[in-house]
Amino acid sequence: MDNGNIPGTGLAEKKLQIPNADLLDECRRLLDSGQTVLITAKGGSMFPFIKDGDRVIVCKTGKLEEGDIVLGQTGGHRFVLHRIIGTTERNCRKVYVLMGDANLKKTEECEENDIAGKVVGIMRNGRTIAADSPAEKFKGHVWMCLRPVRRILLKLSGYRQH
Known part of the structure; x- marks a missing residue:
């Protein structure tokens, strides 16, 4: 484990390599407890706004709106870092429609309680x-x-898509 400070943010940094599923579960737990997390972005689905290797600061927020970039859990145990492009309602519950900025058609849906945090x-x-x-x-x-x-x-x- 490597520890240090993140310049210009006032945040302390702890580096630890763990599997993505475990990492994102832990991120969700930290966010739910009111902490802020720093995640290194992988892939290009949010290009040009978030590039592979960028680091994103995610926190829990009560208010979400169209255009926000969120960490959401979709279809079982898959997490995505995508932009809210709309909302709908299913079974009297608010559902957020998400899309990566580099995606041309594919969208995901997350219920409100499946949004772990906002970038x-x-x-x-x-x-x-x-x-x-x-x-x-x-x-x-x-x-x-x-x-x-x-x-x-x-x-x-x-x-170029990854």
């Missing part, structure tokens, strides 16, 4: 981006509106 910061190249700032929310909203032309934009950016 409040994205750490990349020594700086932290406030994911819930008005500017980032606006960029996310514009990106969601560009869904019909994402394939072209992603191709022009050089993005």
Whole structure:
């Protein structure tokens, strides 16, 4: 285990390698107890806003809205870090519809109690981006509106699906 401080955040860091399923269960437990967690993003489903290897700061929040990036548990034991693109209702329960920013069609659904936390910061190249700032929310909203032309934009950016 490697310990240290995360520059510019005031957060202490403890590094430990464990299987993803166990890690995310522990993250959920920590979030439920009111703590903030730092997760290293894997994959490219949230490109261009979250890139493979970025670190995301996740906390528990009571209020979720369209455009928020959340850590949600879908279909059994699978966790995703995706953006809320809408809500629906099933059996008198609120259901969030999630989609990765680089995904063109695929969505997931999570009930309210399956949302472990909300991304409040994205750490990349020594700086932290406030994911819930008005500017980032606006960029996310514009990106969601560009869904019909994402394939072209992603191709022009050089993005390749993993």
